Amino acid sequence: xxxxxxxxxxxxxxxxxxxxxxxxxxxxxxxxxxxxxxxxxxxxxxxxxxxxxxxxxxxxxxxxxxxxxxxxxxxxxxxxxxxxxxxxxxxxxxxxxxxxxxxxxxxxxxxxxxxxxxxxxxxxxxxxxxxxxxxxxxxxxxxxxxxxxxxxxxxxxxxxxxxxxxxxxxxxxxxxxxxxxxxxxxxxxxxxxxxxxxxxxxxxxxxxxxxxxxxxxxxxxxxxxxxxxxxxxxxxxxxxxxxxxxxx
Amino acid sequence: xxxxxxxxxxxxxxxxxxxxxxxxxxxxxxxxxxxxxxxxxxxxxxxxxxxxxxxxxxxxxxxxxxxxxxxxxxxxxxxxxxxxxxxxxxxxxxxxxxxxxxxxxxxxxxxxxxxxxxxxxxxxxxxxxxxxxxxxxxxxxxxxxxxxxxxxxxxxxxxxxxxxxxxxxxxxxxxxxxxxxxxxxxxxxxxxxxxxxxxxxxxxxxxxxxxxxxxxxxxxxxxxxxxxxxxxxxxxxxxxxxxxxxxxxxxxxxxxxxxxxxxxxxxxxxxxxxxxxxxxxxxxxxxxxxxxxxxxxxxxxxxxxxxxxxxx
Numbered sequence: 001x002x003x004x005x006x007x008x009x010x011x012x013x014x015x016x017x018x019x020x021x022x023x024x025x026x027x028x029x030x031x032x033x034x035x036x037x038x039x040x041x042x043x044x045x046x047x048x049x050x051x052x053x054x055x056x057x058x059x060x061x062x063x064x065x066x067x068x069x070x071x072x073x074x075x076x077x078x079x080x081x082x083x084x085x086x087x088x089x090x091x092x093x094x095x096x097x098x099x100x101x102x103x104x105x106x107x108x109x110x111x112x113x114x115x116x117x118x119x120x121x122x123x124x125x126x127x128x129x130x131x132x133x134x135x136x137x138x139x140x141x142x143x144x145x146x147x148x149x150x151x152x153x154x155x156x157x158x159x160x161x162x163x164x165x166x167x168x169x170x171x172x173x174x175x176x177x178x179x180x181x182x183x184x185x186x187x188x189x190x191x192x193x194x195x196x197x198x199x200x201x202x203x204x205x206x207x208x209x210x211x212x213x214x215x216x217x218x219x220x221x222x223x224x225x226x227x228x229x230x231x232x233x234x235x236x237x238x239x240x241x242x243x244x245x246x247x248x
Numbered sequence: 249x250x251x252x253x254x255x256x257x258x259x260x261x262x263x264x265x266x267x268x269x270x271x272x273x274x275x276x277x278x279x280x281x282x283x284x285x286x287x288x289x290x291x292x293x294x295x296x297x298x299x300x301x302x303x304x305x306x307x308x309x310x311x312x313x314x315x316x317x318x319x320x321x322x323x324x325x326x327x328x329x330x331x332x333x334x335x336x337x338x339x340x341x342x343x344x345x346x347x348x349x350x351x352x353x354x355x356x357x358x359x360x361x362x363x364x365x366x367x368x369x370x371x372x373x374x375x376x377x378x379x380x381x382x383x384x385x386x387x388x389x390x391x392x393x394x395x396x397x398x399x400x401x402x403x404x405x406x407x408x409x410x411x412x413x414x415x416x417x418x419x420x421x422x423x424x425x426x427x428x429x430x431x432x433x434x435x436x437x438x439x440x441x442x443x444x445x446x447x448x449x450x451x452x453x454x455x456x457x458x459x460x461x462x463x464x465x466x467x468x469x470x471x472x473x474x475x476x477x478x479x480x481x482x483x484x485x486x487x488x489x490x491x492x493x494x495x496x497x498x499x500x501x502x503x504x505x506x507x508x509x510x511x512x513x514x515x516x517x518x519x520x521x522x523x524x525x526x527x528x529x530x531x532x533x534x535x536x537x538x539x540x541x542x543x544x545x546x547x548x549x550x551x552x553x554x555x556x557x558x559x560x
Binding site for chain 2: 011013014015016017019026037038093094095098120121122123124125126127128129130131132133134136137138139140141142154157158159160161162163164165166167168169172178179182212213214215216217218219220221222223226228229230231232233234235236238239241242245247248
């Protein structure tokens with residue numbers, strides 16, 4: 001059984017985001033990029049499923065420009081067997097991304113698609129659900145536990161009301177939440193091995209899909225700044241300050 | 249004029265409090281507002297929705313398959329309802345709304361908008377990116393429809409002063425059987441929920457061990473607060489992952505936030521940006537957390553926090 005995992009190259013979570021003064025976006029030049037943290041969790045889950053003998057092949061997929069190859073190499077170092085690079089230099093919004101990913105999923109004949117629940121750049125939290133909707137397949141989003149057995153997946157989901165368990169028929173789309181697992185640290189031999197693994201490059205046209213509807217970004221601004229507050233010297237001072245604001 | 253459909257969330261006969269905030273966003277867009285409630289029996293939730301100021305109609309779609317809010321089951325019905333000429337489909341920015349809205353958008357061929365935090369016009373909205381470290385103003389295509397989730401922390405609930413008509417309706421849609429509800433384990437936490445609590449106390453790496461975290465729990469219980477932690481505390485194994493506050497954990501907006509023994513890494517600050525008042529307790533006067541704190545106290549948390557617990 002094949003599992004597909006999508007990975008996205010994003011600004012590293014430790015980078016302090018700077019908004020460009022002209023409102024055209026955020027600064028990405030000279031900034032560290034890495035794999036979206038939720039995609040690392042998705043990748044780790046696929047590798048664990050393979051280690052348990054539940055899946056036989058892991059295919060990593062990304063969408064983006066030439067630099068995204070690094071992200072695919074990271075996925076291959078995690079344990080993906082091969083990778084697909086949907087090359088597109090311009091901005092790809094979730095609906096278009098989902099169309100491309102759905103096409104790759106179908107083409108590969110995979111039974112399971114694991115995605116991070118959201119990318120920490122656009123924070124859209126849509127792609128897994130979009131792919132499931134486009135393909136009319138089951139979706140189990142915000143997964144904190146995944147079990148595969150007999151053509152079905154039993155998935156525990158982290159929802160506002162608590163932990164919900166769903167049973168879905170395969171093929172199915174799963175999005176990984178924070179608690180699903182803790183991604184492994186990549187070892188040098190695995191990173192070296194990843195360099196030799198195959199990456200196939202395709203375009204939107206190769207996949208036979210057109211870009212979907214898109215939002216137009218008018219401007220990007222920094223959020224209102226928090227002003228520095230006061231430093232109090234004692235607990236009593238703190239309590240009276242909080243009482244003064246009616247907070248305790 | 250816009251024709252807006254709000255997809256309501258409810259459980260055990262009660263309307264989710266977030267729906268009144270989604271209606272507030274709908275009012276900001278302006279137009280005729282209907283609320284749709286899917287369920288086996290929506291019960292009192294329909295009456296509660298009918299009272300929301302600005303709502304003209306509540307649609308009840310009751311059928312056995314709707315007993316549990318499964319996106320795969322609800323989405324085809326929302327799509328069918330949307331054919332009634334709605335210009336906007338709005339969902340609460342909860343796990344329910346975030347699960348369902350994109351599936352509906354996929355079927356409609358719309359690029360969904362996530363986390364609307366301000367409305368400038370029928371197709372112009374603000375939304376946060378990079379965990380709220382930047383705000384985008386976007387313009388959405390009006391066709392086929394504007395499909396959006398609403399960031400609840402950004403809107404004030406409308407008053408319950410209205411009296412809309414409640415209409416039971418049926419929707420002709422073929423529902424899949426590939427997704428089945430098994431169970432729901434409600435959180436057995438006696439403490440308030442981290443995501444919705446008005447007070448949150450978080451501990452960081454400086455706590456030093458999971459045993460020492462009891463200082464945080466005692467203080468939180470004293471003031472009725474939820475408990476969170478920094479990624480450093482989670483990575484050190486002091487507390488479980490679901491307590492993590494930050495960009496890769498939970499993004500919260502409490503009235504009062506205590507950051508205790510937390511230096512204030514960017515990733516943590518991204519998660520508390522919207523807190524009304526931040527109090528920082530840290531022994532390092534240079535800690536970045538003091539840059540954003542409304543009240544800072546430099547000192548040893550193991551002395552300060554028990555004293556605070558005792559005196560409050």
